[in-house]
């Protein structure tokens with residue numbers, strides 16, 4: 092009989108082999124496919140910020156290295172509120188969208204283009220993938236149109252031209268997109284990152300759209316004692332949730348982005364807790380169903 096320590100080591104090695112075997116069909120399935128991953132600023136706030144985002148960057152680099160065309164779209168809402176607060180700007184939101192006056196727009200640009208984007212580009216690069224930071228205002232990537240006038244310089248996505256992203260992907264790079272947009276008259280607008288992620292996934296005919304946030308997924312009866320995590324849900328059910336007003340705060344634009352993407356032909360979207368290290372890897376390369384999966388009719392695909 093094997094000594095106990097060797098038995099344990101053998102069991103651990105066999106477990107590693109099992110994980111690798113489990114990953115193979117998923118790696119084969121996702122090679123050459125396009126996956127859009129939206130990193131929410133909340134991933135880097137409450138608790139252990141850098142570990143979770145460093146693990147996220149490592150997962151992105153791994154996806155790239157096995158041949159997935161991966162695009163990162165990032166937010167930075169809490170980081171914008173933090174710097175704005177230091178500068179005396181009180182954050183105000185309407186249905187999850189930041190009311191953006193001219194001074195706030197300056198802060199949005201400073202934080203997204205000067206802090207969050209280069210930080211994520213640095214982490215993905217350090218993890219071994221050639222990341223390339225771009226703004227939605229570059230090369231006509233995101234054309235904005237003014238949103239609700241009460242929101243000031245907030246835009247909706249009018250259109251996405253994926254040419255720049257396609258050429259970066261063809262070069263083997265990982266585009267990391269900051270979600271500003273430019274209107275036809277050249278003016279820059281602040282656009283909610285969840286909506287941009289959905290529009291970019293649609294424009295790229297992505298095979299999967301993943302949102303990383305600070306909850307385990309989408310809950311029914313959120314914030315009540317009856318709250319339950321929805322593991323698989325249909326786009327129709329999300330439409331009903333949007334219409335009946337049961338979603339609050341940041342979930343409104345996120346679910347809006349998911350519904351837009353599914354309506355635009357993206358076959359599946361996921362909401363995951365990005366504070367769990369390697370949540371992305373678990374979702375893409377294992378049989379583990381974590382978080383909430385959204386498909387057109389609420390059915391679960393297999394590899």
Ligand SMILES: Nc1ncnc2c1ncn2[C@@H]1O[C@H](COP(=O)(O)OP(=O)(O)O)[C@@H](O)[C@H]1O
Pocket residue numbers: 130131132133134166168169187285303304305306308309310311312313337338339340341342345
């Ligand atoms: N039904 C719901 N299920 C889960 N979270 C919800 C729900 N309704 C509202 N939320 C809120 O949405 C938040 C995530 O959105 P948001 O703050 O915009 O994150 P991010 O920065 O990742 O975009 C959660 O922290 C949660 O408080």
Ligand SMILES: CC(=O)N[C@@H](CCC(=O)OP(=O)(O)O)C(=O)O
Pocket residue numbers: 130131132133165166167168169171187188189199245246270281282283284285341
């Ligand atoms: C119009 C609008 O609300 N824009 C967002 C853009 C950043 C974002 O969406 O960040 P998260 O994904 O981290 O929430 C904002 O100013 O907060």
